[in-house]
Amino acid sequence: MILIDGKKLGQEILSEVKDAVVALNFQPIFCDVLVGDDSASRQYVRMKAKTAERVGIHFHNAAYPASITTEELIKEIKKLNEIENMCGIIVQLPLPELLDARRVLDSIDPKLDVDCLGAIRSDKFYNGDFSLGFPTALACMAILDSLNLNLKTKKITVVGQGSLVGKPVTKLLESRGLTVNIVTRKTENKEIIFKESDVVISGTGQGKLINGNMIKDGAILIDAGTSEAVSGSSGARRGIVGDVDLESVKGIAGFVSPVPGGVGPVTVAMLLRNVLTVAMDLKK
DSSP states (O other): EEEEHHHHHHHHHHHHHHHHHHTTSSSEEEEOOOOOSOHHHHHHHHHHHHHHHHHHEEEEOOEEEETTOOOHHHHHHHHHSSTEEEEEEEEEOOOOOTOHHHHHHHHGGGGTTTTTHHOOOHHHHHHTTSOOOOHHHHHHHHHHHTTTGGGGGSSSEEEEETTHHHHEEEEEHHHHHHHHEEEETOOHHHHHHHHOEEEEEEEOHHHHHHHHTSSOTEEEEEEEEOOOEEEEETEEEEEEOOOOHHHHHHHTTEEETTTTTTTHHHHHHHHHHHHHHHHHHHHO
């Protein structure tokens, strides 16, 4: 079993982004809106800020208290939309429960919606406009492409149809003329589908859902799921695990993208590549 090095692939993509940013006649700006003081969310925003700055994209800090109302947050995002050279705005999820996430996400200018979570940008994507795409789905495709496979000869299965991974990655695969099997909780004969699959892409967030007994020899597993591991009766957090039970697929799977260190770093790279795409359009 070969572990796919997402950090290495992410760095290769970021290097290309950096070179292209240097060639621009202005510095693009990126903003990850943070609401509240959730420690994990703060950590994710900080990591994206550092990565953006490293490739020459200026990070605009926009942090608001959990007490902010939906209307107030929308007003703030509309101000961000108007900042000169702004080339990408995302909202760090999850938002506090009292906020209307749909209205907040839809307040991002669709031209700056580099997460594709607003209704207008999402609709464009599903209507075949892939100029901007869902970063995690793009990351799954970039990892597959890095393996230099002839996907037309492979049986591909996508586990789950969530809005961040399953549904958009299915659309990207089908746009290449590939046939995709979709497995959800309601799917019958899951066992047969898994056993026949050459490629499995999973982003359900159900820890260790996929084990060695379920897959065929040499299967390629792209794990885009993350969930918190807890230990025994104490319920203590033990970090992040993926949808794939790594230990049980050893010696069976051909390639596996591990969690962490697989899809995650590539997702950040694809997000910033989306920011670059917006910047290139702004330059025209």
